[in-house]
Structures are given as structure tokens and as C-alpha cells.
Amino acid sequence: MDPVIVLVIILGGLIILGFLINKRLVDLAEGQKPSDELLEIIKMLQEGSKEDRKVLLSSLQKNTQSLNERLDAASRVIGQVQRNVGEMSEIGRGMKDLQEFLRSPKIRGNVGEQVLKELLSQILPKKSFNLQHTFKSGEKVDAAIITSAGIIPVDSKFPMENFRKMTSAESETEKKTHSKQFERDVKRHIDVISKKYILTEEGTIDYALMYIPAESVYYEVVNSPTLFDYGAAKRVLPVSPTTFYAYLRAILMSFEGQKIEQKAREILAAIRAIQKDYNKVEDNISKLQRHLNNAYNMMSNVLTSFTQLGQKITSTQSLGHGVKEEVKKLKE
Incomplete structure (x- = not known):
């Protein structure tokens, strides 16, 4: 049960109790003088009621303050909801206008x-x-x-x-x-x-x-x-x-695949061109090597012939020297 309702019930009970006590005192005053014990009890009840009322009022004030804070928060939430509902209404009207617009x-x-x-x-x-x-x-x-x-x-x-x-x-x-x-x-x-x-x-x-x-x-x-x-x-x-x-x-x-394929074709064409140039260079190097080999062989042949010619010249000189010796001997 809500604490506020409980406090209201307690407060109502105390008020009724006070009313009954007051009525009893009036009846006693009209009838006979109350005894000292009864007066003492009544005094204790009155003092207890004052303390209870203080506690009750303090608790009631706190709960009232808490309730007011909750009501304020609820009011803010309700206000936000109302604004959101207004925005949704605007959106709904906008959607309706759009539907009307799209009818054509x-x-x-x-x-x-x-x-x-x-x-x-x-x-x-x-x-x-x-x-x-x-x-x-x-x-x-x-x-x-x-x-x-x-x-x-x-x-x-x-x-x-x-x-x-x-x-x-x-x-x-x-x-x-x-x-x-x-x-x-x-x-x-x-x-x-x-x-x-x-x-x-x-x-x-x-x-x-x-x-x-x-x-x-x-x-x-x-x-x-x-x-x-x-x-x-x-x-x-x-x-x-x-x-x-x-x-x-x-x-x-x-499209990207086509671009890659085109680039691959271009790269392949470049590689083929390089291969063709390489083959040409290889052929030229082979020809140069053959020419160099031929030149080397020719040089070797020339050197051999030149050496043989030198040997023949040397032999001829030796023969001439021998002839001179023979002629000299004959003269003697």
C-alpha cells in the first residue's frame, strides 16, 4: 500500500481517538469528577498523541515532497511525450502530403x-x-x-x-x-x-x-x-x-576486372616486346661471337704463316752464309 495512504489512515484514526477522548471528558465533567488515575492516563495519551502527530506530520511532509518531485518528473515526461506526439503528427501530415504529391x-x-x-x-x-x-x-x-x-x-x-x-x-x-x-x-x-x-x-x-x-x-x-x-x-x-x-x-x-584484364594484356604485350628485343640481341651477340671466332682463327693463321715465313727467311740467310764460306774457301 502507498505510504501516503497509510499515513492518512493513521492521522484519521488519531483524530477520531482524540474526538472520543474529548467527548468522554465532557461526559465525566458533567457527571462526576474523574479520578487521579484516569487523569494521568488521559495526560499520557495526550502527550503520546502530540509526539505521534509530530512524527506523522514530519513523515507526511517528506512523502508529500517526494510525491511532488515525482509529479514534477511525470509532468516533464508528459510534456516530452506531448512534444513527440506533436512531431509524429507533423510527420504524419508530411507523409500524407507526400502521398497526395505522388498520386500524379x-x-x-x-x-x-x-x-x-x-x-x-x-x-x-x-x-x-x-x-x-x-x-x-x-x-x-x-x-x-x-x-x-x-x-x-x-x-x-x-x-x-x-x-x-x-x-x-x-x-x-x-x-x-x-x-x-x-x-x-x-x-x-x-x-x-x-x-x-x-x-x-x-x-x-x-x-x-x-x-x-x-x-x-x-x-x-x-x-x-x-x-x-x-x-x-x-x-x-x-x-x-x-x-x-x-x-x-x-x-x-x-568493370574493375576488365581494367585488370586490360592491364594484364598490356603487361603481356610489353613482356613479348622485351622477349623479341632479347632474341634480336641474342642473335647479334651470336653473330659477333662468330665474327670474333673467325677473326681469331684468321689471326692464328696469319701468325702461323708469318712464323713460317720468318723461319724460311732465317733458313735462306743460313744458306747464304754457307755459300759465302764455300766461295771464300775456293778463292784460297
Whole structure:
């Protein structure tokens, strides 16, 4: 039980007790003079009541102060809650205004195209995509991603009207009716994308992306076997902001892979050029070595011939000296 309530009960009991004692004293005064013992008891009760009242009042003041502090804290919390409720009301009004704003199909289309543009600009290099890409027929697709395999057409579609009616329908019959209308809307968008933008003769790949800006609408499409199979048959793949982001990251990785592959080709070409130059130098060195060997051999032959010639000259000189000796002897 709350201490304040207990104190109030005790205080009420003391007041009633004091009233009864006072009434008894009046009755005694009117009847007969009370005895000394009775007066002593009454005096003790009065003194005890004063002390109890002091303790009770002190405790009551403390509890009252604590209660006031709690009430102040509660008042602050309530004030904060009221402010938060006001902010939520403002947000609710803003969401309502946004819903009213998005009722126009043209405005919804512009919003979807802008979000698509922001996603492409944040992830892919600027030269790897075109906005409002124009085909020879004059048709314009919201975006065209340029890859080594071909152009990937991306068109934003926002089938919101019948989706909103379907999700807010109160009866099952009404929900089925709007569900069929929503299905027709999505199929019509798929047909348009497949017919206008999948043009392999103009360099596109054999499928296109249908960008749906609202995740709830996207999941309604992909969770419908009829719509998903219809899109696959028409080679149109639905994507939401989340799945499109993952798709773009995969494309970006392929671009990085292409850059690495190109660098590898350049390095390989440089290595081949170096190998070719090395072979030329090796051939020249071989030729030089052969020439040097030939020169060395020729020099050896020349030296041998020169040595032999010297020996012959020496032999001739010896013969001449012998002839002179013989002539001298004959003269004697």
C-alpha cells in the first residue's frame, strides 16, 4: 500500500481517538469528577498523541515532497511525450502530403527517374552509362549501362495506384479486383520495356531491367509467380533500389576486372616486346661471337704463316752464309 495512504489512515484514526477522548471528558465533567488515575492516563495519551502527530506530520511532509518531485518528473515526461506526439503528427501530415504529391503518375515517374540517376551516379563511372538514351526509333530509355557485352537498358516504372488500392482494400473481393488491375499494370509496363528497349541490333543485350523505386511494390511483383514468369518470358528483370544497388556493384566489379584484364594484356604485350628485343640481341651477340671466332682463327693463321715465313727467311740467310764460306774457301 502507498505510504501516503497509510499515513492518512493513521492521522484519521488519531483524530477520531482524540474526538472520543474529548467527548468522554465532557461526559465525566458533567457527571462526576474523574479520578487521579484516569487523569494521568488521559495526560499520557495526550502527550503520546502530540509526539505521534509530530512524527506523522514530519513523515507526511517528506512523502508529500517526494510525491511532488515525482509529479514534477511525470509532468516533464508528459510534456516530452506531448512534444513527440506533436512531431509524429507533423510527420504524419508530411507523409500524407507526400502521398497526395505522388498520386500524379508523371510526378511518380520523375521521382523514380531521379532516384535511378542518383544510384547510377554514386556507383558507376560517368562514362559507363547514359541517361535518356535514344534509340534509332526515337524511343528514350531512362538509362543505358554500357558494358563489354552490350548495352543494358534500365527503365523506371512506378505502378503505385492500384497497388495502394489493393493494400488498403477492406474486403477480400475488393482486394482481388485491385490485385488483378495491379497485375495488368505491371504486365503492360513489362510489354513496353521488352518491345521498345531490347534491341540487340542496336547493341543492347537480350534483356532489360525494370527499376521499381518502392520496395513494397517490388516485392509484390517478385512474389507473384505469374508476374515473375511473365517478366522472365519477356526478358525483363524487375529490380528495387536494394537489388539494383547489388546489381550495380556486380557490374562495377566486372568493370574493375576488365581494367585488370586490360592491364594484364598490356603487361603481356610489353613482356613479348622485351622477349623479341632479347632474341634480336641474342642473335647479334651470336653473330659477333662468330665474327670474333673467325677473326681469331684468321689471326692464328696469319701468325702461323708469318712464323713460317720468318723461319724460311732465317733458313735462306743460313744458306747464304754457307755459300759465302764455300766461295771464300775456293778463292784460297
